Amino acid sequence: MDKIIVENLSITYSDGVESLYDINLRIPIHQITALIGPSGGGKSTFLRVLNRLNDLADVTKTTGKVLIDGIDILDPTLDVIALRRKVGIVFSRPLPLPLSIYQNVSYGLELMGEKRKSVLDEAVERALRLAELWDEVKERLHDPANSISGGQQQRLCLARTLSLQPEIIMLDEPTSALDPISTAKIETSLIELKKDFTVIIAPHNTQQAGRIADYVAFFLHGKLIEFSSAEEIFTRPKDNKTQDYISGKFG
Amino acid sequence: MQTAKKSNVLKQLRIEKLGFSVLTLLSIATVIPIIAVVIYIIYLGAPAISWEFVSAMPSDGMRAGGIWPAIVGTIYLTVGTAIFSVPLGIAAAIYLSEYAPVNRVTQAIRIAIINLAGIPSVVYGLFGLGLFVIFLNFGTSILSASLTLSIMTLPVIISTTEEALRAVPQSFRVVSVSLGATKWQTIWRLVLPQAIPGMLTGIVLGLERAAGETAPILFTGAAFFLPRLPNSPLDATMALPYHLFVISTQVPGMPIQIQYGTVLVLLVFVLIMNIIVTMIRSRARAKRQW
Numbered sequence: 001m002d003k004i005i006v007e008n009l010s011i012t013y014s015d016g017v018e019s020l021y022d023i024n025l026r027i028p029i030h031q032i033t034a035l036i037g038p039s040g041g042g043k044s045t046f047l048r049v050l051n052r053l054n055d056l057a058d059v060t061k062t063t064g065k066v067l068i069d070g071i072d073i074l075d076p077t078l079d080v081i082a083l084r085r086k087v088g089i090v091f092s093r094p095l096p097l098p099l100s101i102y103q104n105v106s107y108g109l110e111l112m113g114e115k116r117k118s119v120l121d122e123a124v125e126r127a128l129r130l131a132e133l134w135d136e137v138k139e140r141l142h143d144p145a146n147s148i149s150g151g152q153q154q155r156l157c158l159a160r161t162l163s164l165q166p167e168i169i170m171l172d173e174p175t176s177a178l179d180p181i182s183t184a185k186i187e188t189s190l191i192e193l194k195k196d197f198t199v200i201i202a203p204h205n206t207q208q209a210g211r212i213a214d215y216v217a218f219f220l221h222g223k224l225i226e227f228s229s230a231e232e233i234f235t236r237p238k239d240n241k242t243q244d245y246i247s248g249k250f251g
Numbered sequence: 252m253q254t255a256k257k258s259n260v261l262k263q264l265r266i267e268k269l270g271f272s273v274l275t276l277l278s279i280a281t282v283i284p285i286i287a288v289v290i291y292i293i294y295l296g297a298p299a300i301s302w303e304f305v306s307a308m309p310s311d312g313m314r315a316g317g318i319w320p321a322i323v324g325t326i327y328l329t330v331g332t333a334i335f336s337v338p339l340g341i342a343a344a345i346y347l348s349e350y351a352p353v354n355r356v357t358q359a360i361r362i363a364i365i366n367l368a369g370i371p372s373v374v375y376g377l378f379g380l381g382l383f384v385i386f387l388n389f390g391t392s393i394l395s396a397s398l399t400l401s402i403m404t405l406p407v408i409i410s411t412t413e414e415a416l417r418a419v420p421q422s423f424r425v426v427s428v429s430l431g432a433t434k435w436q437t438i439w440r441l442v443l444p445q446a447i448p449g450m451l452t453g454i455v456l457g458l459e460r461a462a463g464e465t466a467p468i469l470f471t472g473a474a475f476f477l478p479r480l481p482n483s484p485l486d487a488t489m490a491l492p493y494h495l496f497v498i499s500t501q502v503p504g505m506p507i508q509i510q511y512g513t514v515l516v517l518l519v520f521v522l523i524m525n526i527i528v529t530m531i532r533s534r535a536r537a538k539r540q541w
Contacts, residue, residue, distance in 0.1 A: 053429055085431040095422050098445060108430040111440075157426075164431065 003029040003168065004050065005196045009046060009064035013057065018045045023064070023224045025217060032199040034213035034230070036206055037245065041219040043202040047170045050200070051087035052080045064248055068168070085112075088161035092173035094153035096145035097160075101137050104145045104156055108164045123163055131159035132189050151182025158189065169193065171201040175208065180183060187212050206246055218242045285498035292514050299512025308478045313498055314505055318513055323480055324393075325520060327463055328472070331397025331459045331484070332404055337454055339401070340408030344450075347409070348416040368406035373466035375403045380470040394484040396472025403467055404457035411453020415446040430461055448532045455528040459521050465492040475501075491517040 004027040011020040020042045027033050035043040048054045049066060052073065066073050073083055085108070097104050106114075114120060124141070128134040133155040137148065145156060150205040154174060161169060171190070175183040183204070190199055190212055203209045209216055209230065216233040218225045218241075226233065226242045237243045244250060307317030351357040365395040379399025389395040418444045427437040465473075473493035495513045498505050 051429065053425065056425065056428065081431045081433065084429055089429050091422075091426070093422075095426050097423060097426060097441065107427075108432075108438075111430065111432050111436055160430065 001028045002026040005067040007065040011059060012061045014060045018042055019222045020045055021222045025224060025227055027097050027197050030194055031214040032212050033196050033215040034209035035202045035217050035219055037219035042222040043219050044172055044219045047172050051084045051089055081194060086166050087168045088164060088166035090157050090161050090171045090174045092176050094150050094157055096153050096156055101145050102141040105159050105163045122204045127159040127163040130162050131155040132185055133159055151178050154178055168198045173202050173204050177203045258420045261445055267347035292511055293515045296511030296515035299508035304512055313502055320477060321489040321491045321494040322482055324490040325395050327488060328490055329458055329462045331393055332400040333458055335398060335401035336404040336408055340405050341412055343409045348413045364409050365407045372464050375399055376467040376470050384471055391487045392472050392485045393481060393488050396468040400461040404461045407457035408449045408453050412450045416442060417448025448535045451528050451532050455524055459524055463492050465496050468493055524537060
């Protein structure tokens with residue numbers, strides 16, 4: 001079943017960089033879909049369309065359709081707040097908010113007006129467990145979030161996204177600033193998480209896509225070159241450019 | 252070859268040391284005048300300071316007695332100025348930093364604010380006289396003087412607050428919005444708390460200037476001699492800077508230590524404001540985490 005259906009999506013930025021041209025794509029539910037391709041090819045732009053974070057950027061024109069559960073999210077009358085709770089994002093650098101570990105995870109729920117301590121406590125613990133961070137921070141939940149390591153901070157950011165119980169989790173090169181051990185922990189979490197969530201990741205490198213992705217989309221210069229199962233892409237890509245990219249001829 | 256290289260490095264180190272010494276001396280030199288002024292004021296003003304001086308009404312044509320009404324007046328004016336300028340200044344800064352689109356109108360507003368900061372204070376005084384005292388009929392009063400001082404203080408508060416808000420990393424705002432926050436929730440819960448230390452600096456700088464100004468209150472609220480405390484915001488009041496001007500230029504046979512005693516009290520007043528704000532700021536900084 002397709003969670004997200006993208007039809008003829010084009011986006012133009014006012015500076016012309018990171019635009020997208022006529023993207024057609026169907027992202028399946030409860031799978032990990034990886035967006036690969038050289039940087040500047042439009043992967044981040046694509047992710048930022050799906051929860052309308054692009055609203056904050058200097059977008060001059062958006063055309064086409066993006067349906068999530070059959071609802072066109074580009075509709076200007078859409079409740080974007082609800083959309084962003086449903087489609088969470090983790091950024092490439094660990095970006096803890098200048099609050100405590102606990103408050104970072106409870107922030108999203110408190111925005112919704114949740115004040116009951118028991119509910120917040122429970123949600124924080126659940127999210128931290130899902131991100132495999134609970135055991136490391138349970139003794140110091142009220143320490144500043146920037147007092148833990150970079151790898152832990154990134155898992156904290158994942159927990160923060162999970163706290164809202166989204167349906168889709170997007171990760172934009174989530175491990176680009178992390179060491180191999182932290183990277184492995186994040187990847188393990190993601191494979192676990194796809195049971196309950198639809199995961200879209202712009203991986204740090206092609207190998208990462210190979211390790212965790214079920215489906216792979218190859219973006220180049222704002223165009224979607226190829227999309228199919230990870231196995232297809234890595235063993236018998238249809239397009240020469242995909243072949244060249246995967247084999248490391250450019251990148 | 253090896254020794255030549257070594258002596259070259261040593262020479263560069265010597266030059267660097269010399270450079271540092273010059274810089275150190277220069278920075279000490281900038282502090283000397285300030286220390287000299289303070290010592291001079293304490294030396295001449297301290298003999299006048301007594302419990303009576305800071306708690307009694309002036310007497311004998313202000314040549315004796317205390318300056319209590321001027322102290323109270325300055326406190327009233329500073330608080331009055333804060334009441335009008337702080338909320339308005341912060342609101343304007345939030346608008347400019349977080350909401351205002353980048354276009355000619357907001358550009359013009361910014362330029363106007365910067366220029367406002369450069370206007371001589373006596374111009375504010377005349378403006379206050381025309382608008383608040385006469386046109387709005389508030390009379391020569393604490394209200395008129397506070398409003399006039401507020402207009403003078405606003406540009407400082409707006410520009411420092413705006414800068415403090417802009418210094419909060421954009422990434423925090425993006426993260427907050429991505430978690431379903433509205434713009435206002437992001438500002439209220441995240442941006443403002445982070446900006447408080449910087450905002451306080453600007454607010455206090457502005458209020459200190461207001462507390463020490465003479466020209467803006469000259470026509471709008473300051474009384475030459477009023478041997479009682481004001482009863483309402485519509486009363487005129489004595490104030491330290493204006494009192495100082497009066498006793499330094501208008502009263503013959505004025506004992507010099509009373510003049511310098513008044514200066515010393517004004518200095519201590521500003522110093523106390525500084526200490527309070529430094530304490531609040533360092534507590535806020537200790538909580539800040541980035």
